Amino acid sequence: MAEKQKIAVLGGGTAGMTTAYYLTSTPELCEQYEVTVYQLGWRLGGKGASGRNQQYGDRIEEHGLHIWLGFYDNSFKTIQDCYAALARSPQAPLATWDAAFKPHNFVLLNEHYNDEWLFWPIDFPIIPGVPGDGRILPNFWQLVAMSLGWLWEILKDLIESDADLFKEPPPTKPDWWQQIVERVEADFKHAEKGFLGHFELAVKLATHNAQKPHSLVEADAESILCSLLT
Secondary structure, eight states: OOOOEEEEEEOOSHHHHHHHHHHTSSHHHHHHEEEEEEOSSSOOOGGGOSOOBGGGTTBOOOOSOOOOOSOOHHHHHHHHHHHHHHTOOTTSTTOSHHHHOOOOOEEEEEEEETTEEEEEEEEOOOOSSOTTSOOOOOOHHHHHHHHHHHHHHHHHHHHHHTTTSSOOOOTTSOHHHHHHHHHHHHHHHHHHHHHHHHHHHHHHHHHHHHTSOGGGSOTTHHHHHHHHHO
């Protein structure tokens, strides 16, 4: 029997343990490699290690904003494979992978600007299917159509919420002020109409091409899309 190739994995965080897992995921690989994970200290998990704070129930401490945005199919595939290999009892805590992971599509980001905090609430669209189930991932035009369609809905909501952007000025303002307001409002509405028209065409182009096989998409479709968005 050939001598196994020795592989050292430095660090037992998510990346390290995933590497070790896939290097030993089949009997053939186990015969080929001898994998050793080196971890400083006794606890695996890296930023996901549990038991960090005994004063608060050995909970995981926050290390910044970490979001699974819904497209990490490889990560969910690995989680599902690990749960299948563990074959946990139905009575065990978090017995199944979908008991341990819950979908969440709302994110709130903060920006410090002009000595105040601004809040950016984002509702990401929900994509059909289960991540990691082995389905064929969206192609380029399907992703573009999905992204532009989402942005299109956000833009329309923003415009509707700003419908009273140019309110009637107070009667104490002079006539020249009213004339300026009317000109700015007219220019704004003209620019808004042109912008939205081009964006809507971009959405329709992407949606149209998303429904066609890649070989049937026009060669200049991407350049036309870029021109519309520009």
